[in-house]
Amino acid sequence: QVQLVESGGGVVQPGRSLRLSCVASGFIFSSYDMHWVRQAPGKGLEWVAVISNDGSNKYYSDSVKGRFTISRDNSKNTLHLQMNNLRAEDTAVYFCAKDDPGWEVLSDWGQGTLVTVSS
Amino acid sequence: EIVLTQSPATLSLSPGERATLSCRASQTISNYLAWYQQKPGQAPRLLIYATSNRATGIPGRFSGSGSGTDFTLTISSLEPEDFAVYYCQQRTSWPSGRTFGQGTKVEIK
Numbered sequence A: 001q002v003q004l005v006e007s008g009g010g011v012v013q014p015g016r017s018l019r020l021s022c023v024a025s026g027f028i029f030s031s032y033d034m035h036w037v038r039q040a041p042g043k044g045l046e047w048v049a050v051i052s053n054d055g056s057n058k059y060y061s062d063s064v065k066g067r068f069t070i071s072r073d074n075s076k077n078t079l080h081l082q083m084n085n086l087r088a089e090d091t092a093v094y095f096c097a098k099d100d101p102g103w104e105v106l107s108d109w110g111q112g113t114l115v116t117v118s119s
Numbered sequence B: 001e002i003v004l005t006q007s008p009a010t011l012s013l014s015p016g017e018r019a020t021l022s023c024r025a026s027q028t029i030s031n032y033l034a035w036y037q038q039k040p041g042q043a044p045r046l047l048i049y050a051t052s053n054r055a056t057g058i059p060g061r062f063s064g065s066g067s068g069t070d071f072t073l074t075i076s077s078l079e080p081e082d083f084a085v086y087y088c089q090q091r092t093s094w095p096s097g098r099t100f101g102q103g104t105k106v107e108i109k
Helices: none
Strands: A003-007 A010-012 A018-025 A034-039 A045-051 A058-060 A068-073 A078-083 A092-100 A105-109 A113-117 B004-007 B010-013 B019-025 B034-038 B045-049 B062-067 B070-075 B085-091 B098-100 B104-108
Touching: A003 A092, A018 A034, A018 A092, A018 A113, A034 A068, A034 A078, A034 A105, A045 A068, A045 A078, A045 A092, A045 B098, A058 A068, A078 A092, A105 B034, A105 B045, B004 B085, B010 B019, B019 B085, B019 B104, B045 B062, B070 B085
Parallel strands: A010 A113, B010 B104
Antiparallel strands: A003 A018, A018 A078, A034 A045, A034 A092, A045 A058, A068 A078, A092 A105, A092 A113, B004 B019, B019 B070, B034 B045, B034 B085, B062 B070, B085 B098, B085 B104
8 A cells, every 4th residue: 555654753953954855665656747836833734845756856845945955865765855944934744745637636645754843 | 817716614514515725816717726635734735626526536415616717626425534724726827836725624513
C-alpha cells in the first residue's frame, strides 16, 4: 500500500532554514506529481507546492514563492521541501501528498511533520 | 484565483442525523471537486472525487453532488466516527496547483 513518511520538522528561529523530506513507498514514485500541503495550528489546509513526476515543473503558492523550493530524487523515492527565510507564519504541520492525475486530487497523504518558527 | 467558501463553519448534529455541507466557488469550476475528511491529529483522507465519486473504501452514506459553483457533501446518517472536519478542494486556475475551502466542522450536538 502507499506509504508517505515525512521528516525534518523541528523548532527553528525566524530567518533560518529547514529541509523537509518525504520518503515514498508502495507505488511507482517517478510516475506521480507530488505536493506539499501545510496546516497551521488550529487552522485549515493550505496548499504549498507541487512538482511534476520528472521534476521539470514546479509551482508554488504566493505565500512561499521565492523562499521555498520543492525537489525530488526519483532514485531514492524521496520528495524534499527546502524552506528558507522562515517566518512565524510558516509554523504548521507539513504534509506530503501524492497526486492523482486523472482526478486532480491528493489521493494519499503522509502523517505530517511539525515545523515551529520561533525565537 | 478561485476561492472556495464552505458553509456552515460548524454543524452540530446528533448521530443518525443527516449532514449537508456546502462548498461554493467564486467562479464556475470544473466538476473535479473533491472532499476530504480530517480527524484530530490525523492526515486528511480523500472521500469524494470528481464531485460525486466515492474514493476506495468510503461508505455509501457519503455522497457528493453539484455543478457550476455550488457543490454539496451529504452524510445520510451520521455515525460516531463521522464527526470531523471536512474540506472541499479544487485545482487552481493554473493546472497543477490546488486550493481548499476553509473547512466545516461536524460536531456532536
